[in-house]
Amino acid sequence: MGEKLQFTELDQYLFGQGTHYDIYRKLGAHPVKEGNQEGVYFAVWAPNAQGISVIGEFNEWDEQANPMTKAGPIGVFETFVPGAKIGQLYKFFIIGMNGEHIYKADPYANESELRPGTASRITDIRDFKWKDGTWMKNRQKFDETKDAMSIYEVHPGSWRKHPATEEDEKGFYNYRELAVKLAEYVKDMGYTHVELMGIAEHPFDGSWGYQVTGYYAPTSRYGTPQDFKYLVDYLHRQKIGVILDWVPAHFPKDAHGLANFDGTAVYEHADPRQGEHPDWGTKIYNYGRPEVKNFLIANALFWIEECHVDGLRVDAVASMLYLDYGKNDGQWVANKYGGNQNLEAIEFFKHLNTVVLGRNHGTVMIAEESTAWPKVTGKAEDDGLGFSLKWNMGWMNDFLEYMKLDPYFRKFNHNKMTFSMTYAYSEKYVLVISHDEVVHLKKSMLEKMPGELDDKFKNLKAAYTFMFCHPGKKLLFMGQEFGQLREWSEERELDWFLLGEEKHRDLKDFVRDLLKMYRKYPALYGMDGDPFGFEWINADDGDRSIYSFVRKSPTKRNNLLVVCNFTPVDRPDYRVGVPKKKQYTQLLDENGMTSKKVFKAEKQECDNRPFSFAYPLPAYGVAIFQY
Known part of the structure; x- marks a missing residue:
């Protein structure tokens, strides 16, 4: 009281x-x-x-x-x-x-x-009595530009379910049950963070939580607000960070929600050209109205300060920045300079990010922004939007287009995998394979891969290796780590029964090896934003569809050499150029962590470098060497 x-x-x-x-x-x-x-x-x-x-x-x-x-x-x-x-x-x-x-x-x-x-x-x-004091104290030192960050994206209602009963037709886990099961799994796999979808209260399960009616209420599907706090507290005590999806871009028209709140446009613009998304059937916030901005900024602070959440992934940022987003001529109103930038939304983001990050050191604000808008992760005082990180949608599109190709055609699309390095330092990026990529007939990650089932698994291992060694934080949607066959649906739990089959277990173990290696070697994360942290050995081997590059450690020790073969062709004496005449210890191949075979560089030119060594590179083979 x-x-x-x-x-x-x-x-x-x-x-x-x-x-x-x-x-x-x-x-x-x-x-x-x-x-x-x-x-x-x-x-x-x-x-x-x-x-x-x-x-x-x-x-x-x-x-x-x-x-x-x-x-x-x-x-x-x-x-x-x-x-x-x-x-x-x-x-x-x-x-x-x-x-x-x-x-x-x-x-x-x-x-x-x-x-x-x-x-x-x-x-x-x-x-609620918090017990995560150690985590909260250590969090202040977290720096997303220098620390490891591998995120497991989870929809709590469909990660795992109980068998349905008459009283409980959905079989949802309570937040407290979820805490224990999720922490155990995430810890075993080696992710640093979970990102939870659909936590704020929403009326319709099929919206996955992207049409919010209760911004300050953890959804009652999985229990009480205290149960939700227990989930965050428990994950923190297991040293796992918690990021929430957050939706300040729009809200639904449900009669009990924010729309037309007192019979007039209170939270939204009165003019439908400014206040409605024709494609989504939702209302757009009026970011120029102080009380509306206040509602949203205080809400971000509520999740972070009151619920101890470690960051927010801000949904649909592009739809907020562009006045004509998803609209035809006549459906939108230009700004006072005649342009299509939403000046009030820009101001809102600067205010939001400055306040949230200024008050809560070690937390992150992540933009899901799909365009080339400049300085999304630039400082607000330098005319940036002030986000900590931005989803790299360009990388994701190119990467998936390449991986879907029959290996024969990959040689004609070699630059799809190298192009991302031309803009890798323009923003602070997260590489994402999110829920959006495995729904609406886009197929699961495994099913996107070409070839027979065996080939699909090999392709996916090579793909994940490339992703985990490429600069940028990592995000993988649940189920993709063990080769879910069906597309994701919020209606059912993941197909955990697949882990009864060796190939799926093997893929899960391989992803776990990648995650553990990612956290163990600062070369894979410590210089993500520094051009000196990455160097191509060979970016032009299109004919063989092989990529080789180096990731350097901030301490200059334990640098890594990475090789990925994206064709089913065996190269028993593949030779790779190396930066130095050193010993190269193999840490990982397509079977996971290896027995640390050592290769000595010799004076023989390869890849325009004076030193090189040869080793067997199998079909769809990958290798990570330490030097």
Whole structure:
């Protein structure tokens, strides 16, 4: 129970400026004591409402029982309801500007009723006892430009499921069960972080959480807000970071959500050319309105500061930056200079990233941005957007196009695998194979590969080796590490039964070897953003479709030489040029970690280098050497 609350003049001022960073402690529903009465303080922003009352299980949903009073000119309504209790459902009953009757869930609610119900639930999120102090202290030293980062992207509802029952037709794991099982798996594999999809409350399972109605509420599908905090806390105690998908680009039109909140456009632009995505059937936030910016920035801080999350992956950034994104002529409005850049969204990103990262050292803000917009990861003061990292969609498209090809045609597309190095240092990148690449008839990673089943596994091992040795952080969607055959569906759990088959187990073990090697050798991550950290040995061997390059360590010790063969041709005496006349110890081949065979460089020219050595390179073979 907190002490008495009220929406003060200072609250009004800060909220009106868009800088009330813990506004979620005031708006919403908060169990408090007024005098000797226990109850709940409710507050909601609805600037054009004629009147509002709070209705719920505490007053039999009576629209007259608990009217709210307007606290000042900004349009916040508040009231204290004695006797209202944690666990009870509620909504706001709003009389709109034109007298219409509107029933809305609380935009700042910390818990929601399980869908298909749409009411908010009173809860107290402050009563959780955190035990992740060591992680939180160490987090401040984390530096994404110098530290390893390999992310396992997970949709909690379909990673694993219980058998369905009549009471529980979906068989979801609770956050607490998920914590234990997921931590065990992720730790064994060697990922540094998990990225969780669909955590903020959303009405429709099939949206995967990208159409949010409860920005401040962990979805009740998997338990309570306390259960969610337990998941984060437990993962932290197992030394695993947690990133959430976050969706500030748009919101759905569901009647109980943010759309047309008080009968007028409150969170969205009133003009549909600015306020709607025709393709997605969703509303676009009005980033020029301080209270709307405040809602979103405080929400990012809520997940990071209140729920201890280590970073946010910001969805659909391009759709926010371009006013004409997904629109035809006549469907959008130019900015004041006549251009298609959304000036308010640019300002929003600079504000957001500066505040979040400035207040929370060691956290990350990751942009999913698919265009060539400049300086996405540049500093805000240098006219950048201020993100920590950006998804490398260009690399991903080229890489997948190349890997899908019949090996015979790869020689004509050799530059698809080398082109990414021409822009590798223009941003700070994450290489991603996300859920988007394994749905909508795009096939799973294994099924994208050419050839018979045996060939598919060999191709995929070579692909993953190339990916893990290429500069950039790593992200792999769940199931792709063991060769899921079917496309992903949120309706069912991953096909774990495949691990009963040797080939799938072998692929999983190989990915685990790559992940462990990635973390062990700073050459693979310590100089991702430094052109001196990468050097081609041979980028032009198109006829044989072989790539060789060096990754250098920041300490100059334990540098790595990497060779990948993307054809089914055996090269029993393949010769590779090397930077120095040293000993080269093989750490990994297509069978995983190896017995550390040693090769001595000799004075024989190869790949335009004076020194080289020869070794057997099998069909679809890969090799990582340490020197």
